[in-house]
Amino acid sequence: MYDFVPVFKQPTGSPIRELSKYLGQRDMISFAGGVPASELFDVQGLKRASDSAYENPVACLQYGATEGAPALTEQIIRFVADDGISCEANEIIATTGSQQGFDLLLRTLVSPGDVVLVEEPTYPATLQALRLQQASVTAIPVDKDGMDVGELRTVLESGALKARPKLLYVVPAFSNPGGLTLSLERRLELLALAVKYQFVIVEDDPYSGLRFEGETIPPLLSLAGQVEGARNWVVHLGSLSKIVAPGLRVGWTIGPEEIVRRCVIAKQTADLCSSTWMQAVAAEYFKSGAIRPHLKTISSEYRRKCDALCDSLRAEFGDEIEFQPPKGGMFLWARLKSRKDTSLLLANAIAQNVIFVPGKAFFVDKVDVGSLRLSYAAPSVDEIKEGVKRLKLAFEGALTKNDAAIQS
Amino acid sequence: MYDFVPVFKQPTGSPIRELSKYLGQRDMISFAGGVPASELFDVQGLKRASDSAYENPVACLQYGATEGAPALTEQIIRFVADDGISCEANEIIATTGSQQGFDLLLRTLVSPGDVVLVEEPTYPATLQALRLQQASVTAIPVDKDGMDVGELRTVLESGALKARPKLLYVVPAFSNPGGLTLSLERRLELLALAVKYQFVIVEDDPYSGLRFEGETIPPLLSLAGQVEGARNWVVHLGSLSKIVAPGLRVGWTIGPEEIVRRCVIAKQTADLCSSTWMQAVAAEYFKSGAIRPHLKTISSEYRRKCDALCDSLRAEFGDEIEFQPPKGGMFLWARLKSRKDTSLLLANAIAQNVIFVPGKAFFVDKVDVGSLRLSYAAPSVDEIKEGVKRLKLAFEGALTKNDAAIQS
Structure with a gap:
């Protein structure tokens, strides 16, 4: 009906913002948004x-x-x-x-x-x-x-x-x-x-x-x-x-x-x-001069959360998942050794009450389908541990390269 | 040095925002901005x-x-x-x-x-x-x-x-x-x-x-x-x-x-x-339900200010200036009967410590150079009266059609 400009004819929204509708779900653990920790706000x-x-x-x-x-x-x-x-x-x-x-x-x-x-x-x-x-x-x-x-x-x-x-x-x-x-x-x-x-x-x-x-x-x-x-x-x-x-x-x-x-x-x-x-x-x-001390507080909490995420990933996935431990910021970037397409695993994850951002969203052309972004900033340490267990359940069966069941 | 997109190669800012630099001047009376009355904020x-x-x-x-x-x-x-x-x-x-x-x-x-x-x-x-x-x-x-x-x-x-x-x-x-x-x-x-x-x-x-x-x-x-x-x-x-x-x-x-x-x-x-x-x-x-009563307060104050502006314009300029009294809002649109270019009168006005927006800014092509916009929302009634006197001084000599001195 409307004559939109070409780039808006078939609009696709932000893949991350689209995930936000799941955030309100009870008991959902989110590694998805680039959202700072609410409990650390000053x-x-x-x-x-x-x-x-x-x-x-x-x-x-x-x-x-x-x-x-x-x-x-x-x-x-x-x-x-x-x-x-x-x-x-x-x-x-x-x-x-x-x-x-x-x-x-x-x-x-x-x-x-x-x-x-x-x-x-x-x-x-x-x-x-x-x-x-x-x-x-x-x-x-x-x-x-x-x-x-x-x-x-x-x-x-x-x-x-x-x-x-x-x-x-x-x-x-x-x-x-x-x-x-x-x-x-x-x-x-x-x-x-x-x-x-x-x-x-x-x-x-x-x-x-x-x-x-x-x-x-x-x-x-x-x-x-x-x-x-x-x-x-x-x-x-x-x-x-x-x-x-x-x-x-x-x-x-x-x-x-x-x-x-x-x-x-x-x-x-x-x-x-x-x-x-x-x-x-x-x-x-x-x-007020509050920012620098506040940054120390957040950074040390993020370290704790990041450590929890790295430890849990190692404990649950062993060498089935690869990542470089971050030295700051909010994100851990991981790759499934099986190279299974994480965008196809997202539905399983949502069914397990955990969300992440599939790697696909971050690429221009050469998509590394087996990658995913996990943000450790927002969830608590306990949620991180539980969230990784749920990820493991969600990805189960998808970690072996030849198992195609997950894609059906 | 930079290869800006064509519309930004020779940028011209908002003519109204450009006037804002005069607002800070002591004793300046402004009819210029579309700025609501600060003293009426709730x-x-x-x-x-x-x-x-x-x-x-x-x-x-x-x-x-x-x-x-x-x-x-x-x-x-x-x-x-x-x-x-x-x-x-x-x-x-x-x-x-x-x-x-x-x-x-x-x-x-x-x-x-x-x-x-x-x-x-x-x-x-x-x-x-x-x-x-x-x-x-x-x-x-x-x-x-x-x-x-x-x-x-x-x-x-x-x-x-x-x-x-x-x-x-x-x-x-x-x-x-x-x-x-x-x-x-x-x-x-x-x-x-x-x-x-x-x-x-x-x-x-x-x-x-x-x-x-x-x-x-x-x-x-x-x-x-x-x-x-x-x-x-x-x-x-x-x-x-x-x-x-x-x-x-x-x-x-x-x-x-x-x-x-x-x-x-x-x-x-x-x-x-x-x-x-x-x-x-x-x-x-x-x-809180405060908006509707607040609107009554602002509107009646704006009526008072608008009346003051209309009365002052009539008293100072007589039939040398034409306008239709507003029934609401913040703006009065006026025309000099002499059709002198108000953008050329602005410097005189600034020298008299009063500013307005010359009509030119509001036209696509057929510019009515003798027009000007006066906002009565921000100044007080006393400032409005004084401001119109200053406008009169600034425009003096420009009100007669054949007086070209002002353009020199």
């Missing part, structure tokens, strides 16, 4: 921040600047300085979550057919956004140190791409879904490639504060100062969603002024401004 | 709503459904029922202000080159959004009863449009900038035309609750039940921005399920979901 601290913010009610209730409330952006500038990022007010825009930051970048930088590079596997909402923007997506594989930058170099040098890439999307710390971290060496090499081939690196960095093992590696935007010209080619996306609370919808985009200015204009028509009330609460919460 | 009522909402902190802090928190959409469904609108949960999406609702509609329905109809003069953010979407915009003139639907019929019948229009954008109650209200007869005729020519009417309705004179006319979505098939062709945008507080960024889009479903998918990549905290506050505020 409920009192945020209440205090909210009360402080509301001492100036007009600043909470009235329209605000599209680029973000100055009180908030000032705090963000201080916060990212701890990671070695220095930026001016005209290089930052506060967004409705970092998801909006990526959307604004696509609107201003990517025309239909433009080449965009992603690591593979990668975040499905990124793939969906790129599909809706009609980008031509080329995937770069990952190994244990994150995106294979050597392979990226080969792709760039080979001239195999149909055009100069516009953007490269990467989650350098505790990637979604891989849980991988890009090594320092690769980060520097990636920056050099961006300068040489003139593409914008979109550094999506929601998880770096959630490290529970190993040494911090500076974000790409911080390292850009060490590579001549690189500062022009990095846009950094940050967010309070994973480290404070997603309900605030407070994120930020930091990049070259020319790019940020266009994102501001795109945001004028997208939503005029993000909630000024939430921005004021976020600014007060930053000011 | 600060205590919203604080109570916020405290109630936070009794369930996880619902405020965690991710929520992209289509909106059920507690909120349920309240919106009740609220719009008072205006005769009936809708189901799958016909509504909560958005980050109604601005986002329009943006999502454009993304799903308008391809570059598609024909979109607007009333003229119209809201500049709408024109900007259409420009960024590369729509082909055709303007329909207005008279004292809003959009000239007879003229619209002529345009549609004439075959002068290069293609079947996709959308028609209209603010039927107290339009921005005209302050005009579409008559009942025209509303019914417009609905019939939408069915006949199969275009989607976007009914942007932020101001209808702000009536201070005359009888309410039902919104188009409510009247659609009276015109066979019309329900398929109306999308209604509502918002708390003008009637409660813009800082919440809570709006809603109500329309056919097929369209709403696509808006939900577009929103997944745009910002995942709007702030769950703000949605919970809005839901509690609706539940």
Whole structure:
């Protein structure tokens, strides 16, 4: 009946969001969403921040600047300085979550057919956004140190791409879904490639504060100062969603002024401004100094949960499942040794009251059907243990390569 | 340096938002922004709503459904029922202000080159959004009863449009900038035309609750039940921005399920979901029953301010300025009898510490340069009186048609 634009004629929603309908089911254990632990929210601290913010009610209730409330952006500038990022007010825009930051970048930088590079596997909402923007997506594989930058170099040098890439999307710390971290060496090499081939690196960095093992590696935007010209080619996306609370919808985009200015204009028509009330609460919460100690609390809890997941997987599945234990973030990426298609196992899992995200959702083309993403952030340690037992029951029979019964 | 998409190569921001830099100036009186009166915010009522909402902190802090928190959409469904609108949960999406609702509609329905109809003069953010979407915009003139639907019929019948229009954008109650209200007869005729020519009417309705004179006319979505098939062709945008507080960024889009479903998918990549905290506050505020009495308070204050503006304009300018006194909303649309270009007078006004929006910003092509928009919502009655005196000083000499000095 309606003449929708081509990409919306046969719409398919986010595969992860589609799973959310099962979350409300009683006794369901979810390894599915990229959802932070509700029990770790700093409920009192945020209440205090909210009360402080509301001492100036007009600043909470009235329209605000599209680029973000100055009180908030000032705090963000201080916060990212701890990671070695220095930026001016005209290089930052506060967004409705970092998801909006990526959307604004696509609107201003990517025309239909433009080449965009992603690591593979990668975040499905990124793939969906790129599909809706009609980008031509080329995937770069990952190994244990994150995106294979050597392979990226080969792709760039080979001239195999149909055009100069516009953007490269990467989650350098505790990637979604891989849980991988890009090594320092690769980060520097990636920056050099961006300068040489003139593409914008979109550094999506929601998880770096959630490290529970190993040494911090500076974000790409911080390292850009060490590579001549690189500062022009990095846009950094940050967010309070994973480290404070997603309900605030407070994120930020930091990049070259020319790019940020266009994102501001795109945001004028997208939503005029993000909630000024939430921005004021976020600014007060930053000011309270609660974030850094809070990050320690979450990270140590996530370590406990991650350990429980790794131990349970080993105990239940032995060597039937392969994974690299994460050092931070929220995700464990696993592979069935049998290479059975996990998207076909999902129904069994739901019948056992446990959900996960089948690997399929995270690939551009070369799908590793035997993979799956397990988030350990939201469930409790007991739920994790029980959830893995249920997974084992659900996958039973599917672990042997020649057993086709599960696909019937 | 960067290869921006064509519409962002030479970006021009919102002409109204650009004026906001003058707002901070001491002693500046602003008739410019479409900003509700800060002193009328129900600060205590919203604080109570916020405290109630936070009794369930996880619902405020965690991710929520992209289509909106059920507690909120349920309240919106009740609220719009008072205006005769009936809708189901799958016909509504909560958005980050109604601005986002329009943006999502454009993304799903308008391809570059598609024909979109607007009333003229119209809201500049709408024109900007259409420009960024590369729509082909055709303007329909207005008279004292809003959009000239007879003229619209002529345009549609004439075959002068290069293609079947996709959308028609209209603010039927107290339009921005005209302050005009579409008559009942025209509303019914417009609905019939939408069915006949199969275009989607976007009914942007932020101001209808702000009536201070005359009888309410039902919104188009409510009247659609009276015109066979019309329900398929109306999308209604509502918002708390003008009637409660813009800082919440809570709006809603109500329309056919097929369209709403696509808006939900577009929103997944745009910002995942709007702030769950703000949605919970809005839901509690609706539940408190405070909105209807609050609307009476605002409306009667806006009447007082509007009267002050009309009286002052008559007293200072006599018949040198023409306008139709609004019966609600926030805007008065005026014309200099001299037809001097108000965009050239703005600098004089700023020098006199008063700002307004020159008419130019509201036109697609046939610019009425002698027009200007004055918002009476934000300034106090005393400021309104003083502001009009300053306008008189600023415009002095420009009111006589043959005086060209002002343009030098």
